[in-house]
Amino acid sequence: NKKGWVRCLKIGNVKLITTSFHPGPLRNIGGAMLVGKILDVVENSIYLHSPAKHDSNPTSATDVEKIVETLDCEFLKRIASYKPVETEGEKFSLKIFPFDGVKLLFxxxxxxxxxxxxxxxxxxxxxxxxxxxxxxxNCHKPNYEITPEDLVEIRGLVERATKHGLKQTNNLRYSFSKRKIETANTCGHIAMLLLDYDGEKYALLMLDGNNVDCSFKNELESFFAENGYKGIIASTDNHAKTAISPKVGYMPVGSDRAEREIILDFIENSIQTEFKEVDEIGYSKREVEVRVMGNDFFKYIEKAFQEIGEKAMYLFFAVIFLQLAVSILFGTIMM
Known part of the structure; x- marks a missing residue:
């Protein structure tokens, strides 16, 4: 079991949700159902991927349900906001949205x-x-895994951010759009939150899939800049349509032109929506304990994918679940 948490940051009527669990391993197994469940159930929601690896994949639909039921986006601690802070490194960039009692880091x-x-x-x-x-x-590179040197850079970005003093926001406005979109690589949703901090504008774009094509991310950031926004492109790391790990091939969001055009059409329409005053901001963190798959399971499956092939493993899982379904069906008939 893992003792984790679910967090909700509510800006106006928009709920930014993250958990300490990983949305994998694949298809409709365990945690791969987590993102879709939250985005379907919670109105005006954006799911954001928190640092977590495959050993934190919830084991079953029951565990996913428990995580979702623990989520609280209504009874929140009311907090104030401050203007964002940005730092740049060689391999990573960091944007921090400070609030009383919590900092939102991208x-x-x-x-x-x-x-x-x-x-x-x-x-x-x-x-x-x-x-x-x-x-x-948000920048897919085949076979990439984060290194200790990468973590040193990220720590340095966080430390540099403390040198910026916090500035109170006088007038925070927002706009929100969400649409159901399903393509070969997008699992079912796309959403965008626009924030206007006293004239300084940010666009948070949620793409519901496993990572993002790097060139597409750069294209989107350029589009936002041309339209007066600082863009934040974030994938949900949803494994509902993709493979178990970066070592097994998969296609990130934006891998084909048709998919890109659908997403760009959504963005072009969404940036035209009217801004509203943020009437309140709230934050909650609640603890939850569920079963997770652990590192041994992940390593075994990954090795099997590499040794006998992706199609064979999907067939293996399909046979298992077919047998389970038949057993349940016959059990029901016998009763």
């Missing part, structure tokens, strides 16, 4: 990014206090 990859370990919470919260850290998972 870690974005410039050349590559994949699952950042949970250990970043230790040094980030030592430096900044309570944090809601987002691994944007």
């Amino acid at each position: 870690i974005s990859g410039k050349e590559a990014i994949d699952d950042i370990p949970e250990g970043v919470y230790s040094f980030a919260e030592d430096i900044l206090g309570e944090c809601m850290i987002i691994d944007c998972h």
Whole structure:
């Protein structure tokens, strides 16, 4: 079992949600159902991928349900906001949205990014206090895994951010759009939150899939800049349509032109929506304990994928679940 948490940051009527669990391993197995469940159930929601690896995959639909039921986006501690802070490194960039009692951090990859370990919470919260850290998972590079040197750079970005003093926001406005979109690589949703801090505008784009094509991320960031926004591109790391790990091939969001055009059409329409005043901001963190798959299971499955092939493993899982379904069916008939 793992003792983890679910967090919700509510800005106006928009709920930014993250958990300490990983949305894998694949298809409709265990935690791969987590993102879709939250985005379907929670109105005006954006799911953000927190630092976590495959050993934190919830085991079953029951565990996923328990995580979702623990989520609280209504009875929140009311907090004030401050203007964002940005720092740039060689491989990563960091944007921090400070609020009373919690800092919202977005870690974005410039050349590559994949699952950042949970250990970043230790040094980030030592430096900044309570944090809601987002691994944007937004620049896919085959076979990439984060290195100790990468973590040193991320720590340096966090430390440099403390040199910026906090400035109170006089007038915070927002706009929100969400649409159901399903393509070969997008699992079912796309959403965008626009924030206007006294004339300084940010665009948080959620892409519901496993990582983002790097060139597409750069294209989106350029589009936002041309339209007066600082863009944050974040994938949900949803494994509902993709493989079990970066070592097994998969296609990130934006891998084909048709998919890109659908997403760009959504963005072009969404940036035209009217801004509203943020009437309240709230934050909650609740603990939850569920069963997780652990590292041994992940290593075994990954090795099997590599040795006997992806199609064979999917067939293996299909046979198992077919047998389970037949057993349940006959059990029901016999009763």
